[in-house]
Structure formats: structure tokens, C-alpha cells
Amino acid sequence: MAKALGIITSSGTHIRVEGMQEYRPIGAFSFLGRYRVIDFPISNMSNSGIDHIQVYVRRKPRSLAEHLGTGRHYNINSKRGKLQLLFAEHSSENDIYNTDIAYFMENIELIERSHLPYVVIAPNYMIYAQDYSALLNAHIESGADITLLYHSVDNAKEAFLNCDILNLNKQKGVESIEKNRGSAKNRNIFMDTYIMKKDLFIELIHKARKMSSMITLPQIVNASCGELDIRGIAHRGYFATITDFKSYFDANISLIDIKTAQNLFNPEWPIYTRTNDSCPTQYFDGAEIRNSVVSNGCLIEGTVENCVIGRGCEIKKGAVVKNSVILANSVICEDVHLENQVVDKWAKITKGREIISDPQAPGYIRRDDVL
Amino acid sequence: MKQNNMLAMILAGGRGSRLHELTNKVAKPAVSYGGKYRIVDFPLSNCANSGIDIVGVLTQYESVLLNSYVAAGGRWGLDARESGVFVLPPREKADSDLDVYRGTADAIAQNIDFIDQYSPEYVLILSGDHIYKMNYAKMLAYHKEMKADATIAVIEVPMKEASRFGIMNTDEAGHIVEFEEKPEHPKSNLASMGIYIFDWKLLRKMLLADMKDPDSHHDFGKDIIPDLLADGKTLVAYKYKGYWKDVGTIDSLWEANMDLLDSNNELDLNDPTWKIYTEDTPALPQYIGPDAKINKAFITQGCIVEGEVTNSVLFTGSTVGEGAKIIDSVLMPGVEVEAGAVVQRALVADGVKIGKDAVVGSADSEHIELVSKRVKGVE
Numbered sequence: 001m002a003k004a005l006g007i008i009t010s011s012g013t014h015i016r017v018e019g020m021q022e023y024r025p026i027g028a029f030s031f032l033g034r035y036r037v038i039d040f041p042i043s044n045m046s047n048s049g050i051d052h053i054q055v056y057v058r059r060k061p062r063s064l065a066e067h068l069g070t071g072r073h074y075n076i077n078s079k080r081g082k083l084q085l086l087f088a089e090h091s092s093e094n095d096i097y098n099t100d101i102a103y104f105m106e107n108i109e110l111i112e113r114s115h116l117p118y119v120v121i122a123p124n125y126m127i128y129a130q131d132y133s134a135l136l137n138a139h140i141e142s143g144a145d146i147t148l149l150y151h152s153v154d155n156a157k158e159a160f161l162n163c164d165i166l167n168l169n170k171q172k173g174v175e176s177i178e179k180n181r182g183s184a185k186n187r188n189i190f191m192d193t194y195i196m197k198k199d200l201f202i203e204l205i206h207k208a209r210k211m212s213s214m215i216t217l218p219q220i221v222n223a224s225c226g227e228l229d230i231r232g233i234a235h236r237g238y239f240a241t242i243t244d245f246k247s248y249f250d251a252n253i254s255l256i257d258i259k260t261a262q263n264l265f266n267p268e269w270p271i272y273t274r275t276n277d278s279c280p281t282q283y284f285d286g287a288e289i290r291n292s293v294v295s296n297g298c299l300i301e302g303t304v305e306n307c308v309i310g311r312g313c314e315i316k317k318g319a320v321v322k323n324s325v326i327l328a329n330s331v332i333c334e335d336v337h338l339e340n341q342v343v344d345k346w347a348k349i350t351k352g353r354e355i356i357s358d359p360q361a362p363g364y365i366r367r368d369d370v371l
Numbered sequence: 372m373k374q375n376n377m378l379a380m381i382l383a384g385g386r387g388s389r390l391h392e393l394t395n396k397v398a399k400p401a402v403s404y405g406g407k408y409r410i411v412d413f414p415l416s417n418c419a420n421s422g423i424d425i426v427g428v429l430t431q432y433e434s435v436l437l438n439s440y441v442a443a444g445g446r447w448g449l450d451a452r453e454s455g456v457f458v459l460p461p462r463e464k465a466d467s468d469l470d471v472y473r474g475t476a477d478a479i480a481q482n483i484d485f486i487d488q489y490s491p492e493y494v495l496i497l498s499g500d501h502i503y504k505m506n507y508a509k510m511l512a513y514h515k516e517m518k519a520d521a522t523i524a525v526i527e528v529p530m531k532e533a534s535r536f537g538i539m540n541t542d543e544a545g546h547i548v549e550f551e552e553k554p555e556h557p558k559s560n561l562a563s564m565g566i567y568i569f570d571w572k573l574l575r576k577m578l579l580a581d582m583k584d585p586d587s588h589h590d591f592g593k594d595i596i597p598d599l600l601a602d603g604k605t606l607v608a609y610k611y612k613g614y615w616k617d618v619g620t621i622d623s624l625w626e627a628n629m630d631l632l633d634s635n636n637e638l639d640l641n642d643p644t645w646k647i648y649t650e651d652t653p654a655l656p657q658y659i660g661p662d663a664k665i666n667k668a669f670i671t672q673g674c675i676v677e678g679e680v681t682n683s684v685l686f687t688g689s690t691v692g693e694g695a696k697i698i699d700s701v702l703m704p705g706v707e708v709e710a711g712a713v714v715q716r717a718l719v720a721d722g723v724k725i726g727k728d729a730v731v732g733s734a735d736s737e738h739i740e741l742v743s744k745r746v747k748g749v750e
Contacts, residue, residue, distance in 0.1 A: 033656040034672065072445075073651065258658050258675065270653035277648050279640035280406035280671035280684075281657065282631070291661040296407075296672055297641060312641075 002133045004118035005111070005198060006045040006053035008038065010103075011125045011243070012216060013095045015162055018245045019364040020344065026242050027055070027124030028063040030327045030345070032255050033295035033310050035273050036067055037242055039074075040129070041122040042083070043271045046074045048132035050120060051081030054110065056103050058088050067274055074272045086110065099216045101208045112202060119201045121217075123192040127240040127251055129269050130193070138233060139195045145228040146200070146221060148174055149193035151239040156180055156187035162243035164190040164218050166232050174230040177222040190218070191235060200228075238264035249342055249362045252308045252325045256293050278311050286317065295328070302332065310345070323359060327367075341365060376492040377511055377568070379423045380482070381414050382475050383441075383499030384431030389620045392743035393720055398430065400499035401437040402624070403703050403721065405631055405640060406671035406686050408649045410618070411441060413504070414497045415456065416647040419447040421507040424454035425489055428499065429478040431471060434460055440650070447648045459485060474589030480578035491571050496591065498565040502627055503615040504638065504645050505566070510609050514568045520604040521573075523547065523596070524566035524611050536562035537592050539608050547606040550596050561608055564615060567591060573604070614638040625718050625739040628684040628701045631669045654688055662693060678708070692727075700732065709748055717742050 011026050020029055027038035038055070045053050053076070057064050064085065071083030088103035104111065111119075118139075120132045130149065139147040150166045153159070160180050166188045167175045180187060194201075194217075208220040221230065238260065240251035255261045265271065278297025283289065288303040297312040302319030310328035315321055318335040325342045332338065333351040340357040344367040349355065353371055357363035365371060387399025394402065400411035411428070418426050426449060428441045444456035459482050463469040472478035479486075479496065486494060493514070495507055505524070514522040525539050533554070539561045540549040551557070577595055581587050587594045599606055614637035618624040630636050640647055654673025659665065664679040673688035678695035685691070689702040692710035700714045705722040708714055712725045717732030717740040725731060726748020732740040 258660065261655070261658070265655055272653050275651040277646045279647070280669050282634075282641070283665045283668045283670065284634055285667050287665060287667075289659050289665050290663060292659045293656050294659060294670075295656045299641070 002049040002118075002120075002136060003116055004050055004120045004132070004136055004195070005114045005116040006042075006050040006132075007111075007119055007121040008041050008045075008053065008055045008124050009100050009121060009192065009217075010056050010058045011123065012100065013098060015125065015243045017242065017248055019366060020245070020248065020342070023344070023367055024060050024063040025057055025124065027057070028060075028067060029242060029248065030310055031127065031242075032252055033293055033308050034276075035271060037127065038064065038067070038124045039271055039273045040127050041124060042068075042071075042074050043269075044122065044128075044130050044132060045120065046076050046272065047269055048120075048134075048136075050132060051076045052114060052116060053082070054084045054086055054107070055124070056086050056088070056100070056107075058098060058103065061085065061087055069274065073274050075270075084110070097213050099214065101205055101215060101217060101220070102213070104205045104217075105209055108202065108205065111198065111205075114198060117198055119194070119196060119198050121192075121194040121201075125242045126191055126193075127238070127242070127264070128191065128235060129237055129264055129266065129271075130235055131269075132195075135233060136195055142231060143229070144231040145196060146174075146224075146230040147195040148177075148221075148230065148232050149191040149235050150188040150232050151191055151235045152186070152188050153239075154186050156189065157182050157185050159247070160187070160189045160241060160243075162247075163241055164192070166190050168232050172232050174225055174232050176225055177218050188232065188234075189239075189241075191239070192218070194221070245342075245364065246360075246362065249325060253306070253323065256291055256306060256308065261293075276311055284317075287315075302334075302336075324362075344369070347371070375422055375508060375511055377423060377495055377507075378425040378427070378486065378489055378491045378493075379414075379418045379495040379497055379507070380427045380429060380479055380486070381411070381418075381497045381499045382478060382565075383411060383428050383437060384434075384472055384478060385500060386432040387500060387619065390618075390624065391621065391741055393621075393624075393741070394433070396433055397436050398432045398434060398499075401440060402500075402618075403686055404502060404618070404624070405628060405647075406669050406684055407652075408647060409440065410502060411437070411499045412447075412647050412649045413502050414499055415441065415447045415449070416645075417503075417505050417507060418495075418497075419449055419648065420645055421505075423495065423507060424449065424451070425457070425491075426455070427457045427459050427482060427485060429472065429482070430458060430460050431478075434458075443650075446650055457485065474587075474594075475591045476578060476581055476587075476595050477589035479574075480582045480589070483575060483578060486571065486575075494569050494571045494574055496565075496567040496569070498617075501564065501615060501617050502638070503564075503611075503613065504642075504647070505611060505613070506645075507566075507568075510566070511568055513609050514607070517545065517607045518605065519568075519607040520570055521596075521599055521606045522568040522609050523606065524564040525561040525608045526564055526611050526615050527560050528562045530557065530560045533557035533560045533562065537565075539563055541608045545607050545610075547600065547608050550592070550600060552592055561610070563592065564611060565591075567596075573599075621718055621741045622739050625701055628669075628718075629682070629699075631684060632667050632682060652687055660693070663691075678710070686721075695725075698734075712746075712748070714742075716740065 281298040284301040295311040302315040327345045331348045337354040340362040343365045383400040657674045660677035669684040675690040677693045678691045686704040689706040698715045701718045703721045709727040711728040715732040720743040728749040
């Protein structure tokens with residue numbers, strides 16, 4: 001059992017995933033067929049022995065509330081553990097004031113009441129595996145006030161443009177947190193993951209409130225770089241952010257490669273999700289399927305190449321689906337040709353339709369649409 | 372109980388010795404089936420879907436895995452208040468020594484105290500080793516409508532196979548007039564499915580008498596049903612139409628898996644209104660590699676296919692290496708087939724490894740080959 005309260009944050013107002021996010025928060029996005037994005041931070045916490053977890057949601061909580069349920073499927077002790085879904089009920093009409101600090105402030109008593117001395121804060125829009133108890137130990141041993149997790153990348157010019165970066169000194173001390181403006185290839189992408197004492201966290205929330213109602217957690221931490229000992233720890237392994245539509249598409253497609261997937265999934269570090277009790281997938285005579293990740297409950301009769309297929313999808317005879325992410329319960333009818341698409345849940349592409357987009361600008365087919 | 376005043380008792384103590392090594396360490400109801408299920412998931416899910424809240428599971432042979440498996444009633448939604456799955460192995464009692472269940476009827480008789488706690492009006496007796504979907508609520512409605520003392524579910528079997536079953540001879544109204552166990556010259560083709568609804572008060576009385584009868588086999592088919600008929604009780608046959616399989620042998624277990632490959636298979640595990648529930652595993656979705664070829668297959672989560680799969684069923688976490696070929700076969704959970712190996716007309720048992728380039732089974736074998744030990748690769 002770790003000595004930390006787990007806090008899972010919602011994406012800030014600067015992050016927007018076209019289409020998908022109109023229906024649900026990023027944490028509730030379907031990911032790699034059978035998962036939702038939030039399964040990753042919650043499983044990381046659960047596997048790290050963190051069994052008191054607060055999940056913050058800014059808006060459209062329905063799908064998240066349904067998915068999390070009692071939290072039992074995350075292997076959290078059903079008596080000692082607790083998974084709380086916390087809403088920002090008094091959110092402002094003007095989204096600029098709906099900061100993470102605002103929703104922490106709204107639920108501050110619940111944070112104060114926790115008996116756990118530390119907090120581990122992780123976002124619901126990033127995909128990675130991380131042992132937080134090892135991180136917490138490293139944090140305690142280092143004597144730092146705050147530890148931040150980052151991932152070094154060499155493509156920060158064209159990717160991670162919605163993320164923050166850490167500027168580190170040679171001793172891994174954090175000198176500042178700033179926006180990635182795409183001005184350099186090699187950057188330390190901040191994984192919006194923090195470890196600190198709970199009391200310091202509460203202090204920062206109050207301090208931020210006093211400064212401005214628009215200030216965010218990374219901003220107040222950045223403002224504290226001079227007076228606090230803030231250090232970075234590098235994360236290794238698979239890392240993806242879901243911070244715009246293209247990054248959602250790319251993260252799904254990247255994990256079709258099993259070697260890449262093995263950098264994220266480890267039998268010793270299971271990623272839990274809510275079961276749907278779907279039966280196995282049935283492949284019919286004439287189905288052609290290559291290089292794809294397929295969930296249960298599908299009926300596949302057509303050609304599927306380089307795709308992620310969600311639960312309960314139908315790919316009918318003569319259909320060709322390439323390089324696409326098909327979410328649960330979609331139906332791709334006879335002789336349809338799809339390339340480079342994200343097809344949202346319950347959509348139906350009728351017989352003979354051809355929808356092909358540029359791989360650099362994948363298309364989006366809305367939930368419940370019949371095309 | 373509140374819903375229909377009926378509780379279910381599942382007979383799950385049998386070994387299923389014709390399944391050979393598959394039942395060395397587990398009872399037949401715990402044998403894997405259909406990619407992600409165990410056989411006992413079928414009666415348990417049917418109970419849950421039929422609105423039955425209390426289910427007793429009578430276990431005896433190699434029951435360690437089965438006991439812990441069924442005890443997690445939440446898997447089937449049977450974990451609400453006043454609902455549950457109760458594991459009932461033989462036990463020592465204040466007034467009797469520990470004794471094995473001497474037969475199907477004795478297993479229920481030894482648990483009269485358990486059933487009495489709920490004072491049900493009806494008791495449903497089920498077998499833990501059959502694969503089928505059935506709404507027991509409809510059967511109960513029929514039992515009530517016919518004002519029966521006992522109702523037995525029957526299925527029409529081909530006349531030439533009828534002598535393999537317990538056959539019910541009925542009159543025009545559906546009343547059972549005669550029961551014949553594996554008759555040489557069957558008069559009807561209505562086979563008993565081993566599914567009974569009894570009025571509890573009556574059954575209770577019969578069981579108490581049967582326990583004391585030194586000549587009894589303590590069996591529902593051999594003793595209780597004939598006794599009820601002899602007593603002139605009203606027994607009716609409830610005709611079931613649909614998929615029903617008793618997988619007694621390796622060939623029939625293989626066949627029942629192969630049935631799932633048919634696009635119009637009667638069992639239809641994909642029906643959202645009658646799902647079959649099972650253990651949840653945190654396995655990945657299935658991974659189909661860049662050079663994989665899949666033609667007619669039933670594949671579940673956790674599988675990694677890099678070779679060819681034709682007309683086969685792959686269970687949770689089984690893997691097929693590059694260039695390997697799986698033809699007309701069943702790979703049980705966790706089977707690992709290494710690169711270049713060929714598996715044909717075989718049923719590979721849980722966790723067995725087939726080494727590189729090895730060949731098991733053959734296209735023209737009379738029976739399905741059961742592979743239950745590691746097969747070494749070709750050096």
C-alpha cells in the first residue's frame with residue numbers, strides 16, 4: 001500500500017480533440033480497441049498500491065462514470081480502497097476559469113481529509129506505464145519538494161505541440177516549465193505527472209487561487225521553481241499523449257506493432273478495464289486480416305489491414321478497411337473502402353461507400369452516423 | 372428468489388473421464404470451451420439471465436479450481452443482496468459422517484438443509500457440463516401452466532441416436548408416461564436434457580425416502596423419475612429447441628468448438644440479449660501480425676497470431692508463431708505454437724507448447740488428437 005493519494009486530472013482547456021471530445025472527456029476515449037485512456041493512469045496507480053484515487057472530470061461525465069463504476073475491475077481493494085469521481089459542478093460559463101486549480105479548490109475538503117501524506121497526480125490524456133511507488137520512493141529519498149515525470153523526445157518540433165516541456169539543469173533540477181512551441185527537436189516533454197507532499201499540494205492550490213483565477217497547476221509549479229526544490233525524473237518505455245485528433249489516431253496505430261506494444265504492456269503490469277462480456281471474434285471464410293489489433297465480439301468477413309478494431313464491430317464481405325481506428329459497435333457494410341479514418345462508436349458506413357483521407361490528416365466519422 | 376420462488380442446483384461433481392488428461396486436475400464443468408468460457412459458465416449464465424438469484428453448485432471430483440471459480444458469483448452478476456453462488460462439496464455433519472455424494476439425487480438430498488433455508492416453492496436441477504442457452508423462467512411458466520409435479524426438459528434427437536439417451540415417452544398432451552434409460556428400441560426421440568423442475572415439497576419427501584433405500588442408485592434418471600411415475604405424479608416434458616451439447620469426449624468437445632465457426636451457428640454467443648458471462652482477464656486485444664492469414668476462425672483476446680489459422684478456435688492467450696499453421700484445431704488457453712509448427716485436427720490442452728517446426732495431428736485421422744504434453748521442436 002503506497003502512502004499516496006492518487007489524483008487523475010482532466011485535460012486543460014488548451015487541449016481539444018476535434019469530434020471525439022464533443023461526446024466525452026479524453027479519459028473516456030476508447031483506446032486500442034478494448035481500453036479507455038483512463039485505464040492506463042488508474043491501472044498504474046492500482047498496480048503501484050495506490051488504492052485511494054480521485055478522478056476529476058470537467059464535463060460530460062456520463063461515459064466516465066459508467067466506465068469507472070465501483071472501481072472493482074481496477075483491482076482496488078473494495079473495502080480499504082476508494083475510487084472517487086469528482087465533478088467541477090460550479091464550472092464557469094467562461095471556460096478560461098475552469099482550470100485544474102478551480103476543480104481542486106471545489107473539492108479541497110476531500111483532499112484535506114485524506115490521511116495519506118503524499119499525492120501522485122497523473123493526467124487522463126496520456127498513455128504510459130509507470131510504477132508510482134518506485135517514483136515515490138525516489139522522490140522521498142531525493143528530499144525534493146516536488147518530483148515531475150518527463151519523457152525525452154527527438155520529435156518535439158512536429159509532435160507534442162500541445163504539451164509542456166521541462167527545462168532541466170544538469171542535476172535534473174527543474175528550472176522552468178513552458179509550452180512546447182516546436183522550436184527544437186530534442187525536448188523533455190512534461191508528462192503532467194507530479195509527486196509531492198499533500199500539504200504542499202494544498203498550499204500551492206491556495207497560493208494559485210490568491211494569484212489569479214486563471215492560473216493552472218503547471219503554472220503555479222513553474223512560478224515556484226525558484227523557491228522550491230523541483231526535480232525531474234525521466235520515464236522510459238512507451239509514451240503517447242492524446243492532445244489532438246492526430247495524436248489520438250497515431251497513438252492507436254503505433255501500438256499495432258507488437259514490439260512497440262510490448263514497451264507499454266507487460267504481463268507483470270496488467271492494464272485493467274471494464275469487461276463487456278463480448279464473445280470471441282469470428283472470422284468468416286474470405287476474411288483477410290493483417291497487422292491489426294482486434295477486440296472481441298467482432299464479425300469479420302472483409303479485408304482489414306493495419307487497423308485497430310473495437311468491440312462488436314462488423315466488417316462485411318468485400319469491405320476493405322486500411323490504416324483506420326474503428327470504435328465499438330460500428331458496422332462497415334459490403335464493398336466499403338475506408339482508409340485513414342477514425343470511425344466513432346455505433347456508426348454505419350453503408351454499402352459501396354468510399355472514404356479515403358490523407359494519412360497526415362485522417363478523417364473522422366461521428367458517433368451514430370449513417371453514411 | 373423473490374422473482375420466481377425457484378432456486379437452482381447445478382450438479383458439477385462429475386469427472387468426465389472420457390476427456391482424458393483434460394480432466395486430470397479439473398472437473399468437467401471447469402473444462403474450457405469456446406475461446407474464453409468454461410462449460411459451467413453456460414448453466415450459471417442461463418440462471419442469471421433467467422432471473423434465478425440463488426444457485427448451489429454441487430462439486431466433488433477435483434473441485435479446488437471449480438470451487439474458487441464458481442464462488443466468485445459476481446462474474447455472472449449473481450452477487451446482489453440475497454443472491455449468490457454457493458459451493459456445496461460433501462461435508463461432515465453433526466448427525467452423519469463425511470460421505471461422498473453417492474449419486475445425483477444423493478447430492479441434492481445431502482443439501483436439503485441448504486435448500487430449506489430459502490424455503491423455495493420450486494427447485495431447478497441442472498447439469499454443470501452441458502453447452503446450451505435456455506430461459507428457465509419459461510420452463511417454470513410451463514411447469515405451472517401444466518400443473519405439473521415435475522417438468523423435464525427434452526430435446527428431439529435423431530431416432531437412430533436415441534438409444535444413447537434417456538428417452539421420455541409422452542402422451543399427446545405432453546405428459547410423460549414412460550421413461551427409458553438408453554433403450555435398445557426407443558419409442559420416441561425425446562431425450563432428457565438432465566434439466567428438471569420439481570415442486571420442492573414433493574422432491575424433498577422423495578429424496579428423504581430415497582436416501583434410506585439400500586437398493587437405490589440415488590440417481591434422478593434411474594430412481595427419482597421412475598418412482599414419481601410409479602406414484603402416478605404429473606410429469607411433463609418441456610420441449611427445447613436450439614443448440615444443446617453434452618461434450619463427453621475429445622471428439623465431441625472439438626466438434627462443439629468447431630460448431631462456433633459456422634456463420635449461422637445456433638448457439639450464437641454474440642446475442643446481446645443472452646450473454647454468456649465468464650471470468651474477466653486483463654489480456655490485450657488479439658494481435659494479428661503482418662504476415663498472418665486467417666480463414667474461418669474464432670479468436671479471443673490475448674491471442675497473438677503471426678502464422679496461419681484455418682478453421683480453428685483459439686482460446687485466451689494462445690499464440691501462433693511465424694509460418695506456423697493451425698488447421699481444423701482447437702488451441703486451449705495459453706497454448707504456444709512456435710514458428711513453423713503444424714497443428715492439424717488436434718485439440719491442444721491448456722498451456723501446452725508445440726516446438727518449432729513440430730507436426731502434430733494429421734488431416735485424415737479418425738479421431739481428434741489430444742495434445743496434452745509439450746511437443747519438442749525440430750532441431
